[in-house]
Amino acid sequence: MEFRFTNREQFMEKLENILESGMSPDNMKIVMPNPDHEIEHLVEHYKSPSKLKYFTLVGGLTGCLTGYAFTAWTAIDWQLVTGGKPFFSWPAYTVIAFELTILFGALASFAGLLILGKLPRFSKMLNPENYANEYVIIIEDED
């Protein structure tokens, strides 16, 4: 079953109706021309929000730990004193740890999008459905 709208308000009305009728958002496909916070709030009332944040968290923490551990280990592996500083010069290594936190966090988040959003979607790369700027609700028939 497929519903197509050119008008956002009409689409939202319909969507709300369907959701209120007890249909799970997971059982339908909603296509939108652009992100929309109102719709998001509406749907997330019936569906848990994105799990992407955990990717960011784990990535960031890994980066931070890697940053400190790697810098410290390389300094100990071959001990060379520079400028009379201690081998574990944590203030200097904080810069590295910080940058790696950001880097790993960002890359993990990106990976999160690819994994959670099942991207890249090779089947849709070259022959997508053409909905232009319409709002679409597709309900997979089960009954």
Next chain:
Amino acid sequence: MSSHSTNVLGSNVPERDELYAYNYKAKLEEDVFAAVSKPTPLFYIALLTALGCVGIGATSWAIQIINGLGKAGIMNPVGWGVYITDFVFWVGIAHSGTLISAILFLFRAKFRNRFNRTAEAMTVFAVLTAGLFPLIHLGRVWFFYWLFPYPNQRHLWVNFKSPLVWDVFAVSTYLTVSVVFWYIGLVPDLAIARRIKESKIAKTLYGIFSLGWTGTFKEWQHYNQLYKFLAALATPLVLSVHSVVSWDFAMGVVYGWHTTIFAPYFVAGAIFSGCAMVITLMVPMRKMFRLERYIAIDDFEKLAKLLMLTGLIVSYAYIVELALALYVGKEGNVFEYEQFMYRLTGDYAWAYWTMILCNVISPLTLFVRKLRRNLIYLFVLSIPINIGMWFERFNIIVISLARDFDPYAFGYYTPTWIEWGITLGSFGWFFTFFLLFSKTIPVLPVTELKEEVD
């Protein structure tokens, strides 16, 4: 030119009917992709000019590699000259992009949507340009990979206490994150391009890069979260990158470098120059690509205000530096005092006063509302600001090194044609990328503008 119009589609479209948003989106797609269309002869002339500059730069670099760094003007005691100036300049340019897209995104400043695509592209290309200079200035560029901590049979690692290694990490992280951020914003637009473009090749290419984006709710849900997190990560990153660059100097013992205000001072300076560069690029682009409808004078005025703000911060930093040196005086710290007196009155005073004129005096004119709403004036003003910011870095690097501690080792540095050639080449390199960008990728963030109309 009229001021901001709520009726973006013009007079012949009915007001705010139920199809308004739908039509708006279609028209927006049409307008933006009209710009990403067949290039004009002017485009080819510009591209060839840019490539010519790249050629000059590449030749100069080749000469320098074959003969040695002596082909540049750097000497004892000025070990860094135009190259590091260029590096800091381009890293600075790279800053407004992520600032406009990330920080203003977090602050929900809608006007960012007019500039963020171009600004981010500028960021990526400017980092790509800046990244060349640490290589160019190396004595043995063929060993550049020694700067990266990779496992090797020699059991050697890099020195993580060196600000240059921080630089390596900061700049490459910045490049990676900027590319990811830019690309994430692009994916839905690429999906639109895949739909709109007619040629098979274009469809295929846009299709591949759009990752098979279909615009389902699930995709948008993750997308929104990702975009938010990336913005949140990129914001401290932006601040850190130019701080790290400033620490290249602030961690040194040289007077004129060794100061705690460098990090905020450099970040403000970077945003200042970055905004100026965005204006330099966007004013003509708005005209040529007929985007007047979507980018209003108000939007530029906001940029101009940002320029004023950062300009004042930079001016404040100049004053603090100078005032501290004068306050401690000859008795307090003769090295610092004489360094700043040398900047004001010495051999390079012309460079110092050029900087003051461009960065302190000229932005003050923006207090006049008429001027900051005049696009031609903004465009004209943005160029001296860019020049002024180049000189700021030149002054910091060259003047400080020319006279540091030991009077015997004072020297005077004059750049050579090799250095100017490579600098020219860097502009060519940047504009080559930018020109190619303007004809392949929607210069406005279509999806985000669509969101605004709902």
Next chain:
Amino acid sequence: MRIIVPLILAAFFVVVALAIGGANVFWATYEDAPPQPVAFPHDIHAGNGVGQQNLPCTRCHLYVEESRFATIPPMSVCMECHGNMQSDKPEIIKLQQYWERQEPIPWQRIHSVPKHVYFSHKRHIKAGVDCAVCHGDMKVVTEVKKVRTLQMGFCVSCHRANAAPTDCWTCHH
């Protein structure tokens, strides 16, 4: 179509990785024994088997215990034995011909370290490092070949294992 794109990408990366890896392995390990002007058999001189002379290394490499350089022996050292020895072996005849012409033999160099490396044979011999550690067991080879990389990692591993100095200027100045 849906499989082709990732396949092509994957194939591309695999080929590139293999090429780089292969080239690295090839250049690091490929070491030919160059033809020498006189085919000097180390095993016959240094080996302790039947018909072998069992000479100590220092019999010919005169300076190895007191100099940085082990040095190729002066030709007069060869002639101490081969001078009075009538032989129909072609290589010995070649040697004697060089000597008659009073012309040094232009040996091909096999073991070397780069110019920026300071290496002292004397210190290593005095520390009890066996020649074979770096040169391989000369008692059993006829044709000399490089059997160790003699690259920095090789030196450093041994220095670390034996608590020898790893101060950079030990080898570089």
Next chain:
Amino acid sequence: MNRRDFLKFVGVASSASVLSSCGVEKSTEKIIPLLYPAEEGYIPGEAMYKSATCSECPAGCGVSVKVVEFNPVKLEGLKNHPVNDGALCLRGQASLMRLYHPRRVRGPLRPKKGGLVLDKMSGDMLEPVTWEVAYQSITDALKAARDAGKSNVYLSGRTSGSLSALIDSFSRETGVERLPEYEAFSHANLRAAYRAVLGVSSLPSYKVANADFLLTVGADILETFMNPVSMGQQLQRARETNNLTWIHFEPHVSLTGFKASERKILPPGSEAYLLSFLLNYFVGNQLAQNNLPANVRESLPDAPIEEVVRQTGMSEDELNQLAQRMGAARNPLLIVGGVSTQQKNGYETALLGALVQWVTGMTGSTVDFSRAEDYSKVGNVNDLTAFAQRLENEQIGVAFVTRTDTLFRTVPAQTRLSENFAKAAFKVAFVDILDQNDKELVKSYSEMYDLILPLSHSLESWGDAEVQNGLVNITQPVIAQTIFDTRSEGDILLELSRLYRGAESAVAYADWLKTRWTNTYGEAALTAALQTGYYQRPAGAVSLSLNSSGLVNALKNTELDSSSDGKVLYVVPSIRMYDGRSKDLPLTNEVPDPLSTISYGQWISVSEAAAGELGLDHNNLIHKQREVVRLESGGGAMELPAWVQPGMPDNIATIHREQVDPALLDVDPRTGETLTRIDGLSLSKTGANAVLAIMAGKVAQGDRKIIPSGHDDHGHHGHIKGDETLYPDPYDRYTEYRWGMSIDMETCIGCSACVSACYIENNIPCVGEEENVRGREMAWIRVQPYYNEEGGMDSLIMLCQQCDFAPCENVCPVYATYHNEEGLNVMVYNRCVGTRYCHNNCPYKVRRFNWFDWTDRGAWEEPMTRMLNPDIWVRPKGVMEKCTFCIQRIRKAKDVAKDEKRKVRDGEVIPACAQTCPTNAITFGNLLDQESQVFKKSQSEREFRVLEALGTSPAIHYLRKEEHA
């Protein structure tokens, strides 16, 4: 040398270069073995030392030649040698380059006869000939001249010892007349004065070491006068043992003056009055040890006290005080010489000086004629004038010119020697270096000479030199074969003589010498001398007496007054070039002049007053540009960029001897002395600018307190300990050694010998004028002159400070520089990628970047590569380098210590700079060893460290000058 030997030799050479070097992994490099084991004591890669004599000036310093793999790679002063005891000056250090100079004449040359016009235009006007042809042409010319009734003459620089004897016998055998020798600094007035006063024709050794009061009048004893290295050493000894006071009088500005305890400026020409006053003081107050006969006293020139005060500008009190101090000294020494004896009343000055020496009894003690330097064969400019006259009259057949200024560029033009020289029938020059790319030079040679014979270097041949009476330096060839097709002067003369006489058997100079030595010294003494490098006879007592009649005669013709109202130009000898003979050595040009810090080019030093008067804009021009001034005097004119020399008296200007136009030089007809004081100088601005290779950004430290005075110095003495820093105590890591250095600014004389030694020891390239101007000098150690407002000058020796908290280290991204457990700031050249961050961050600016591949740019043109020290890498382009306290010497000492299972002893490691220092101003050693010299010095009250307040904690402890009351 036949082919076989040659192969052997080449074999050694290439195997050496292969052994110590070695290339990429996949090379097809060859190893050429020796045919026979090398000589006894040879160990591959290890140094052997042989003795020789330095010939860059007549002082005759003993030299110990370091030979590695059969190549001389370094010269050092010969330890215990009576003249220089281990030290060597900057020219001596640089003279190794003379051996390997790429512009050495590689075989006999002669002008192309009837050459094509094209050849002349292209400057290719000399063609090689074989030795046989060369010898034949000389003997033919000798015979032709003899038949034509012309004289054949032999003109050389100062020659002593066996070679002098050989020249005499050659002259006898071939009928060649030996002309008086030519030396630009012939000390003609001084010698004439000693002849007049004491009847001797030699110059004494001045025993500075024995003096407790030294008065020098004009003599630049630390730069070129007699034997400056010895003077420096003796000064140091006298300071230590006799608490020496040294007062220096000069009309201009010199390094010597700045290094004296007191520098006093006298108006030009007033030196004679000062000496006259002293003489009258000692004679008049009955303080004289030797009295003057009445007839001498009567003929002394009249110098009433008012006139002395007027001329010298000193008050009567000052004069009396000076005389009293001199009178009170136990062992006073007066040295008169240099510019004070090379002026119109220079002869009078010298006479009065000699008289003061006689009267005060110095002639028996501190002015020592038992170790006199024999100048009996040295002539003066009058001799050259006479020679020129004979040339003009076409009375000269063959003219040999050897080991001297072959183009007569230092000879005063009024002798008319150079313009008449071509009138000799056949001219032969013995030359070592001739730049055949210099078209002007080639043209001059081809016009002036008929034959150019290449001389072997003294390191390539046997020889000796009697440098002082009874002291003979022995020189052995240290290189197996001459580098080019050159011969020693002895061999040439022996061969010429044989050919001329038609004798059968040839004698090699080496054999001739050995016979002579054995006959003179006996076998045993000769063997000993060959080992020590010199032969010394005990000094016999010399009885001197006043030559009254001669003196009275000499005094008749004197005129004390030689004052000048206007500007005066002094032509001064250069510490770097001597009389110009060291000009060909790249290093003497590269090491900057210690007063002006100018390396290359010509300049005139003017006073600040003159600069103000002329309106010279020397501050606003960008650093190395200076205004060109035109200087004119009766004889000629020159246009030179002006260097404003701090401390220069107002009306004085100076120019170096080798840079002056000989037309400006005058001659004293009485003694044949060259007058280097040029009166009636007019200076004018030309409006042009010229770039001068000035190495210093500034020569004043302003308020920077780089050298703090006693009360300014609140710095740490000793190292910064753990509780004063956030960082760990660096001394916790130094277990066995903490190498350190102390530099005593009281004893340092700023002579730059250390700089020169460092270049040779560490394979530092000479980069040439263009790169010097760009500020790309490569010196690891430099002498920084800082002029102060009191009119003094301090020479600050600046080199890597090996800081405990080195700012350079932590900024290197690749650990190319780090701190090791012996406290050294190590630089790993091959790890360097060339960010130059360390250089920027070094507050002392002592790091040097390889802007180019200097080898490619001709820093070591063949065969100069043979002088490279094989113990240290030649750094490629793009790499930072710097001083590491001669790390290769530390390694050597540690290697020996390890063999003997002990620690390195104090004094066992001596870096090249400290080794060659004449005054032992530089001390090196282990700061952890409380018994070491360097530790003791670091505890001195005078100790300071440069830029202490930065907290870098350097390992170089400077000792500031003692505060004189």
